[in-house]
Amino acid sequence: MTATTAEASASARGAGGATVEFHRLYRRFGATVALDGLDLTARPGELLALLGPSGCGKTTALRMLAGFEHQDAGDVLVDGEDITRVPAHRRGAGMVFQSYSLFPHLTAAGNVAFGMRMRGAGKSERHRRAGELLDLVGLAGLADRYPHQMSGGQQQRVALARALALEPRVLLLDEPLSALDAKVRLTLREEIRRLQQELGITTLFVTHDQEEALSMADRVAVLRAGRLEQVAAPAELYARPATSFVAEFVGTMSRIPAVRTGNGAQVEVMGARLPVQGELPSYGELDALVRPEAVRVALDPRGGATVVAASFLGAITRVTVRLPDGTEVKADLPTETAAVLPPGSAVTLTLPERPVLVDHRVV
Amino acid sequence: MAALTPPAGTAAQPAREAAGRRHRPRLWRGVVGLIAALYFLGPLLSSLLFTVDVPGQGFTLGSYSGILGAAGFWSSLRLTLELAAATIAVTMLLLVPALIAVRLTAPRLRVLVEVLCSLPLVVPAVALTAGISSVLQWGPDDFADTPLFQTFNTVQNPGFPVVLLLAYVLMALPLAYRTLDAGLRALDLTTLVEAARNCGASWPRAVLQVVLPNLRGALLNTGFLTLALVLGEYTVASILGYQPFAVWIVSIGGSNAQMSVSVSVLSLVLTWVLLLLLAAAGRGRSARPPRGTRTSPAAPAPTLQEKS
Numbered sequence A: 001m002t003a004t005t006a007e008a009s010a011s012a013r014g015a016g017g018a019t020v021e022f023h024r025l026y027r028r029f030g031a032t033v034a035l036d037g038l039d040l041t042a043r044p045g046e047l048l049a050l051l052g053p054s055g056c057g058k059t060t061a062l063r064m065l066a067g068f069e070h071q072d073a074g075d076v077l078v079d080g081e082d083i084t085r086v087p088a089h090r091r092g093a094g095m096v097f098q099s100y101s102l103f104p105h106l107t108a109a110g111n112v113a114f115g116m117r118m119r120g121a122g123k124s125e126r127h128r129r130a131g132e133l134l135d136l137v138g139l140a141g142l143a144d145r146y147p148h149q150m151s152g153g154q155q156q157r158v159a160l161a162r163a164l165a166l167e168p169r170v171l172l173l174d175e176p177l178s179a180l181d182a183k184v185r186l187t188l189r190e191e192i193r194r195l196q197q198e199l200g201i202t203t204l205f206v207t208h209d210q211e212e213a214l215s216m217a218d219r220v221a222v223l224r225a226g227r228l229e230q231v232a233a234p235a236e237l238y239a240r241p242a243t244s245f246v247a248e249f250v251g252t253m254s255r256i257p258a259v260r261t262g263n264g265a266q267v268e269v270m271g272a273r274l275p276v277q278g279e280l281p282s283y284g285e286l287d288a289l290v291r292p293e294a295v296r297v298a299l300d301p302r303g304g305a306t307v308v309a310a311s312f313l314g315a316i317t318r319v320t321v322r323l324p325d326g327t328e329v330k331a332d333l334p335t336e337t338a339a340v341l342p343p344g345s346a347v348t349l350t351l352p353e354r355p356v357l358v359d360h361r362v363v
Numbered sequence B: 001m002a003a004l005t006p007p008a009g010t011a012a013q014p015a016r017e018a019a020g021r022r023h024r025p026r027l028w029r030g031v032v033g034l035i036a037a038l039y040f041l042g043p044l045l046s047s048l049l050f051t052v053d054v055p056g057q058g059f060t061l062g063s064y065s066g067i068l069g070a071a072g073f074w075s076s077l078r079l080t081l082e083l084a085a086a087t088i089a090v091t092m093l094l095l096v097p098a099l100i101a102v103r104l105t106a107p108r109l110r111v112l113v114e115v116l117c118s119l120p121l122v123v124p125a126v127a128l129t130a131g132i133s134s135v136l137q138w139g140p141d142d143f144a145d146t147p148l149f150q151t152f153n154t155v156q157n158p159g160f161p162v163v164l165l166l167a168y169v170l171m172a173l174p175l176a177y178r179t180l181d182a183g184l185r186a187l188d189l190t191t192l193v194e195a196a197r198n199c200g201a202s203w204p205r206a207v208l209q210v211v212l213p214n215l216r217g218a219l220l221n222t223g224f225l226t227l228a229l230v231l232g233e234y235t236v237a238s239i240l241g242y243q244p245f246a247v248w249i250v251s252i253g254g255s256n257a258q259m260s261v262s263v264s265v266l267s268l269v270l271t272w273v274l275l276l277l278l279a280a281a282g283r284g285r286s287a288r289p290p291r292g293t294r295t296s297p298a299a300p301a302p303t304l305q306e307k308s
């Protein structure tokens, strides 16, 4: 890193590290409930990903923090201070929008310097800072380009620099990468993460791409229909999802019919008795939720299950196995192992002796 | 080496064909341009000749110098320019904030605004004038001893007839609405304003420093159309009894054939010069290159990782 970028990051760091709390946020648009009592806290300096299906209220929550949307009930607190009455232009939250939002009449440098101009910084000061920040996001040579002369990835980098120029207490990223192609997305993902860690700014990152959330965030908050479903570190979320919604939304899950046995703390799945992780519903039919990497597959001419499909993913191959009752189960196998299990092979499936997640059966 | 050079015949043939294809549109363009030039410039040049070549006297600029000295020339010209400036100002002050506000806060009202702004199109100038003059007649009849009477007088002051300004604003409304709306439609207004406010700009600053600069083209076009409209307007002014430039031209033209033609030539040139001035004023404000045409020479090639 060059001296100027180090300087730039040092001066931005001074502003970072606020706590953000959403407290019982409620918001309706006509008949649509966008936020239904959202409770969520972002810790100082962390990158918190908001993950959830389309329409679950991620953008709405972010816009409330930025001051573009008002809540029907509840509070938004930054460092313990209620910011409901603070107008958008004094919130000190830097936002990168989902759509390209650069000012078309200004150059890259002009865009980055805009916020400083609004604060009355002098011309030479603005020029210097804009240069540093463009350097920081890897666009040192493009200061004089207009937005229409830049690629999508470059525009979003400028937008990021523009947000950082505000020395924001909170950085808000609303699917900043969704309009970009896969390769640029990967590079930029890593760069955002690196910058965020260097600057130590509390960052809320909205995405509906679970891979993006798991790979970048310190913690991931899974939202569903305007409520928080679970917030946890990526590994925790993956290994111990609190609800079946989280389990199925994060990573891949197969559903296998399960039956209550024993004193009510166990279920029988594919002939094996397994302890239950979390709560066991007290009524109704049940499914066990199983990750593909947990399933073992063995060639067995007398096994009732059949391999029906295989998709090559590089080092591993994901095979789909149909049980005698028609249930399809996905299993991840090393590619060499999968090679001896072509579609049509008769196999048996086994699950490890570990607690499984169960849920009401969906028809 | 020779093997690498393509056989002359095969390479030259398509090239010549392509050149031919490229030439034909250029030829047609020339023909169309010539016809248009004859159509527009022919009468203009004939008029010019007619005014400067007087039988018996030879070449003379007498009719033009006569105009400059003619009674009412300067006052009518001044009145027209004042009216044009005021009409442009009032139309924009009225429409720009309204259209921006509607787009940002009440998009459903857009249809209503569009209908309202288009209404003047369906009212002929004569009908509009008839309406205005009958309203103005209420002044002495019904309001003679009320404070409102003073207002009626002010509005009709021949030095600067506010009533004419109001009529022109009405007439300019449909044109102005359409050009401004097209300009606004090309912007993602909501995102721009939100981005500006996120950068610490208050509402007024967001509009002044982000929205308006991006509307420059539309504002300029609105100015053009309004200016052209006011410069050429005759019906309303003449019926209401005022004498802006267009009315003056007609009144002077009746008395002297040569002078009437030279006045038309002069007014054409005047309109043209004013439009050019307006364009220059708009362009000169910033050195921004026109959209998508050229790359700033200082900018290096895009970085490798962005090229994918």
Ligand SMILES: Nc1ncnc2c1ncn2[C@@H]1O[C@H](COP(=O)(O)OP(=O)(O)OP(=O)(O)O)[C@@H](O)[C@H]1O
Pocket: A029, A030, A032, A033, A034, A052, A053, A054, A055, A056, A057, A058, A059, A060, A061, A208
């Ligand atoms: N201005 C608005 N007017 C009406 N309904 C709205 C408005 N903004 C959001 N909604 C509705 O509120 C719900 C939540 O919207 P929001 O934009 O927060 O979803 P999201 O989680 O960001 O989805 P996506 O991943 O598709 O961006 C949606 O059902 C949406 O239709």
Ligand SMILES: [Mg+2]
Pocket: A058, A059, A060
């Ligand atoms: Mg969204």
